[in-house]
Amino acid sequence: MPNLQDLRRRVRAVKNMRQITKAMKMVSAARLRRAQERVTAARPYTNKMMQILGNAARRAPEYTDPLLSGHHRETETESILLVVVTADKGLCGGFNTNLTKAAQDFLRKNDHNRVELVMIGRKGFDFFRRRAAAIRREHLNITGSGKVKNEDVIKITGQLIADFMSEDKPVDTIYLLYNEFKSALSQRPVVERLLPIGRIDDGATEPAESGDYLYEQPPSEIYGQLLPKLVENQIYHALLESVASELGARMTAMESASKNATEVIDRLTLNMNRVRQAAITREIIEVVSGAEAQ
CATH class of the missing domain: 3.40.1380.10 (ATP synthase, F1 complex, gamma subunit)
Incomplete structure (x- = not known):
């Protein structure tokens, strides 16, 4: 599982990319x-x-x-x-x-x-x-x-x-x-x-509509020109x-890319929250285990 720092870096990269695609759109x-x-x-x-x-x-x-x-x-x-x-x-x-x-x-x-x-x-x-x-x-x-x-x-x-x-x-x-x-x-x-x-x-x-044209030059010459x-x-x-x-x-492509970037950001944010929650849970368990050992 990627660590919290890697996930944050990826979220920043995708957000920057989304700004570019939105601007291009x-x-x-x-x-x-x-x-x-x-x-x-x-x-x-x-x-x-x-x-x-x-x-x-x-x-x-x-x-x-x-x-x-x-x-x-x-x-x-x-x-x-x-x-x-x-x-x-x-x-x-x-x-x-x-x-x-x-x-x-x-x-x-x-x-x-x-x-x-x-x-x-x-x-x-x-x-x-x-x-x-x-x-x-x-x-x-x-x-x-x-x-x-x-x-x-x-x-x-x-x-x-x-x-x-x-x-x-x-x-x-x-x-x-x-x-x-x-x-x-x-x-x-x-x-x-x-x-x-x-x-x-x-x-x-x-x-009836074409009767308004009066050509000074021969029509064939105008035709050729x-x-x-x-x-x-x-x-x-x-x-x-x-x-x-x-x-x-x-x-259309940039709009689709922006939507995809938003989905990726949401997914990475969810994973980032899970990693953070797991880290907090692990620290709590370590603290509790240390207290019980004393």
């Missing part, structure tokens, strides 16, 4: 609210862009672009890029583990194709680097501050479009894997096709969702 909760506000604030921009793209697509039905339809290469194996968005930090429950499992499932399903990874986030990069996966590029410390910078999104988008349009090492399809934010308790890994985009007339607005912006917006949205999911997962 409060910080994550405050950042989560701001992250949710950013996700909500980005939706009007996305909706308006889709309206304009849908309108331009109807006015330029014959417009073709590699970003829309791809390369149409006749090969036995497909060249795929999988962009995996993980966190730069840990202590967020199963956030990173669920993503790496989803990425491994994707690699298994496409083992007949040539798949390379583009890692966003240190945790995923370290995981696949240890397993000698084919990593084309990594982007670290992108979401660690809880914010998404426009210059980072523009850089990532430009590199991915360059990969897709490259003639030396052409990429047939680019997929995006990230955690979709449902709630602080629920985050779901999703895989979306990033490139080629495909047709954009499915989500277009009705003709907005396509890279659409890819950029999709990456930006994924990063915002990932940040909110990470903060929600960390808040």
Whole structure:
């Protein structure tokens, strides 16, 4: 049985740990609210862009672009890029583990194709680097501050479009894997096709609503200029969702850790009281025994 001094030391250590987990939970909760506000604030921009793209697509039905339809290469194996968005930090429950499992499932399903990874986030990069996966590029410390910078999104988008349009090492399809934010308790890994985009007339607005657009430039030219912006917006949205999911997962994990720490403290305190009681009882017995011996 541990002595009283050891138990007191363990209680102090667990209490210090509980203070840290409670502080991390409060910080994550405050950042989560701001992250949710950013996700909500980005939706009007996305909706308006889709309206304009849908309108331009109807006015330029014959417009073709590699970003829309791809390369149409006749090969036995497909060249795929999988962009995996993980966190730069840990202590967020199963956030990173669920993503790496989803990425491994994707690699298994496409083992007949040539798949390379583009890692966003240190945790995923370290995981696949240890397993000698084919990593084309990594982007670290992108979401660690809880914010998404426009210059980072523009850089990532430009590199991915360059990969897709490259003639030396052409990429047939680019997929995006990230955690979709449902709630602080629920985050779901999703895989979306990033490139080629495909047709954009499915989500277009009705003709009566789209009659307000008067283009100075040809609709096809506007269409072509907005396509890279659409890819950029999709990456930006994924990063915002990932940040909110990470903060929600960390808040939940730290709350659970704080509860577990409280249970450990209660259990150690009970053991400490038992040890103290046993020591007092033993001393009383010794005193009584000494008195009787006299």
